[in-house]
Amino acid sequence: MSDLSPASETAIEFDQVCKSFGLRSRxxxxxxxxxxxxxxxxxxxxxxxxxxxxxxxxxxxxGLLSPDSGRVLVEGVNVPSLGKRELRRxxxxxGVLFQGSALFDSLNVFENIALPxxxxxxxxxxxxxxxxxxTLDQLELTGHDEKYPAQLSxxxxxxxxxxxxxxxxxxxxxxxxxxxxxxxxMTQEIYHLFDRMQKRxxxxxxxxxxxxxxxFDLADQIILLNKGEVDVFADSSEIIHSKKPYIREFxxxxxxxxxxRPEKENCLT
Ligand SMILES: Nc1ncnc2c1ncn2[C@@H]1O[C@H](COP(=O)(O)OP(=O)(O)O)[C@@H](O)[C@H]1O
Ligand SMILES: [Mg+2]
Numbered sequence: 001m002s003d004l005s006p007a008s009e010t011a012i013e014f015d016q017v018c019k020s021f022g023l024r025s026r027x028x029x030x031x032x033x034x035x036x037x038x039x040x041x042x043x044x045x046x047x048x049x050x051x052x053x054x055x056x057x058x059x060x061x062x063g064l065l066s067p068d069s070g071r072v073l074v075e076g077v078n079v080p081s082l083g084k085r086e087l088r089r090x091x092x093x094x095g096v097l098f099q100g101s102a103l104f105d106s107l108n109v110f111e112n113i114a115l116p117x118x119x120x121x122x123x124x125x126x127x128x129x130x131x132x133x134x135t136l137d138q139l140e141l142t143g144h145d146e147k148y149p150a151q152l153s154x155x156x157x158x159x160x161x162x163x164x165x166x167x168x169x170x171x172x173x174x175x176x177x178x179x180x181x182x183x184x185x186m187t188q189e190i191y192h193l194f195d196r197m198q199k200r201x202x203x204x205x206x207x208x209x210x211x212x213x214x215x216f217d218l219a220d221q222i223i224l225l226n227k228g229e230v231d232v233f234a235d236s237s238e239i240i241h242s243k244k245p246y247i248r249e250f251x252x253x254x255x256x257x258x259x260x261r262p263e264k265e266n267c268l269t
Pocket of ligand 2: 054055056176
């Protein structure tokens with residue numbers, strides 16, 4: 001942990017962040033003075049329509065993009081102010097699992113998972129073997145270590161991707177639409193496995209997802225992005241009861257079946 005870490009329970013904080021793309025006349029403001037906090041050791045889900053800036057938020061956290069203004073704090077450190085070297089060091093504290101799992105086709109499951117340990121640590125081959133096999137067990141992949149990505153089901157690929165992301169024992173794990181390509185049943189299974197891993201290891205999870213409302217079951221906090229602004233909720237029932245028209249619209253579109261019936265109908269019964 002950094003010396004600069006605050007004693008607070010906040011892992012990540014956005015403070016009045018603006019981010020736009022394009023030149024002056026065609027400027028597209030993606031994030032417009034947004035502020036929110038992500039609690040440490042919990043799961044935060046970021047939701048919102050396509051193109052609303054969900055992936056941009058993850059890239060700002062990793063320092064892959066810089067904000068136009070505002071602060072992006074990770075454990076109290078302002079990411080945009082970091083130099084290349086500090087940024088590299090900061091990134092070692094993260095695990096990332098983005099769409100497609102990004103496995104190396106020419107490496108088998110064991111080698112894919114061992115890669116960060118071989119590249120970033122001085123662990124011996126025996127130690128690596130022990131650690132990788134333990135992770136395989138945790139992620140219900142025992143016995144699949146010699147398979148190549150092409151031989152794996154979609155759900156297995158996601159699990160291998162997570163296994164690899166967890167090897168360096170990250171404090172924060174970022175997921176960007178991690179269930180892309182999975183059917184709804186597998187999607188829920190994967191999320192429950194991810195949830196068990198988060199609870200077991202205690203990292204801060206940030207999940208960008210369109211698997212709504214299913215993914216809300218995991219969330220300790222939900223951030224909804226809409227037209228450059230954010231709304232923060234403790235759980236999905238807060239979303240359901242929101243009076244804001246665009247949130248009602250979002251809820252109706254994505255959570256239709258779980259919404260309470262309009263009051264007028266209730267009055268008739
Ligand atoms: N590197 C970039 N250059 C230009 N525009 C970008 C860039 N990254 C994202 N955008 C734009 O920002 C908006 C939000 O993108 P993104 O965060 O990827 O959306 P999503 O919520 O679907 O993840 C989109 O309009 C996208 O075109
Ligand atoms: Mg995206």
